[in-house]
Amino acid sequence: MSSETQSWGSRVGLILAMAGNAVGLGNFLRFPVQAVQNGGGTFIIPYLVCFLLMGIPLLWIEWSSGRYGGKSGNHSTPFILGSMGRRKFWRYFGVFGIYTNIAVAAYYCYIESWTLSYVFHSLAQTFTGMSQTEVAAFFTTYVDISQNTLGIPYEAVFFYVLCLVLNTWILSKGLKGGVEKVAKIGMPMLILFGVFLAIRALTLGTSGASEGCLDCDSTLGLNFLWEPQFDSLTNFNVWLAAAGQIFFTLSVGMGTIHCYAAYVRPKDDIALNAMTAGWMNGFVEIVLGASIVIPIAVGYLGLDWVKENAGFSMAFQTMPFLFGKWGVALGTLAGVMWFGLLFFAGITSSLAMGTPWMGFMQDEFGFSIKKSAITFGLITLVMGLPTVFFFNEGVFDQYDYWGATVGIVIFALAESILFSWIFGIDKGWDEINAGSDITLPRIYKPIIKYITPTILLVIFVMSLITPKNNDYANALENGWELDEGSIIGRAMNMSRPYNRESFADHFETEHAGVVELQTQEEGFAVIVHETDAPEEVAAMYVFTEDDQAPMVRSGEVITAGQPIASGSFLNDIFYIHLARFMLIGLFVFICALVWRASMNRTQNES
């Protein structure tokens, strides 16, 4: 084991680090969109119910599991879970607690680097005078790594590496000197920036409405977000969305909480700490997160626009344009605060993602804090560069789905079963209560044993076999057809019915319609017009390679899947396979390390 022992500086520091781990970009971007899509104000009811029945129990399970593992010197999930279950098999389930973090950190640091870059661009007033379309196009240019917006070659790669170096440097300072210090600065700053922007949003009213826009009013945005629609309470999808949101927002099922809690001594409280960090995350999400993006966007662009466009991309493609309407000084300040807020939300989470790997390498291979931080930085860089270079080809999405969505659900389900049924709920309950500064309601004992695993099992099964269009009633009546977004659907690439070979000698159209063949400066373009409305363009495919030739003629009616060009093609499915290969490779690599560590332990014991 490493001779360096880590510890937290203060209890408040630990709680802020835990809250910072949970508070991420999703608090400001995912929550309001989920609320808008799932019943407005009524979404909060299933959200809070899921927080009480699944969120809090999982927080207690993870905090207590971490502290229990820490007693025997284990600071990462393979051996924390291994110390709780009798079978060595649990160590390999614990691999998810390292794998998920590296997979997520790889692409999360890329988003974080956007926020850092946009802080600079806000200060440089890059967005001043830009139209909404230009601001949106700026982002597209930014993620196209061959272009640059600041004069720095490979700007997106530069900021990504800068962000990763920053994370690695902070991690190398240890828990107290690095992670905790950042949390103590970052969390108050985040709340301060959030309060400023929320006040501005709440007081915006109709002052941003352009002439003729009748639904441009920030109050209308709040109304849209909070108007209760009680009939949505009977909608299973709303409950599933609320459970999913709780799951993602608390950063449970990742192994970071275990790692942080492993440095808490057995007689110190974890129950109150968990509640405080959990509710602090709720405060940032419900009070601040709900009061910024949607009201400001509705105030300037109107409710109809927001209904159609609400999503993650608004943070980068819309907000800078809206801040520009506040004048140069206030607009610059708001831009710095908004992207600064997102940066602090991001970095406090990405730092947490580094600690399970570091704890594992220090415990099992005697790495120093610095060496373990550098190896985390390097492995994340190797995993992350494909997300930067092939962002538009879908590598990013693959990491997000298989790392952040599927990985955490499997891990949380496994750990809740382990805690309640293998480790034993009586022992587990005593573990949660040990050193507690609050009296825990006894009702939580059966909740942790029965209800939490059941909810997790339902989430997992429903994610695995989601019916087409999330229509459960139709699936039960007319046969269960899988949705392309289900785990099985994603694994089978159901959303890509055409061009399914990585390397192909022809290209298939994804749209049916009437062809217009157009000669370009380089190569040719196949424009597919809607059959019913010939003036509408359904799709446009541009072919620029010398060996590519058209297989259709102008005026020809084509069907989806029909080959339209011959030549050699590298389809996007190649990048999807590449991403999955990288993720599987990472998982196998960590399994091999756990196996090696197990062998070392056996040798040391004998």
Add this chain to the structure above:
Amino acid sequence: MARLYEPNTKRIMSTSAFWMMLITQVTVTCITGYFFLKVLRAPAKPEPDSYEDNDSE
């Protein structure tokens, strides 16, 4: 169906939405504050505890 609103001529946040927002946000803020204060007021555990900053006390 789309609803038309006339800016500045009437209050467009419904009573139910207003109360839903107010009750939820005030409740969440109070609970967060309550737990945070409880942490600050909790007596320190005897040394050695988990935190380095109070080691000299």
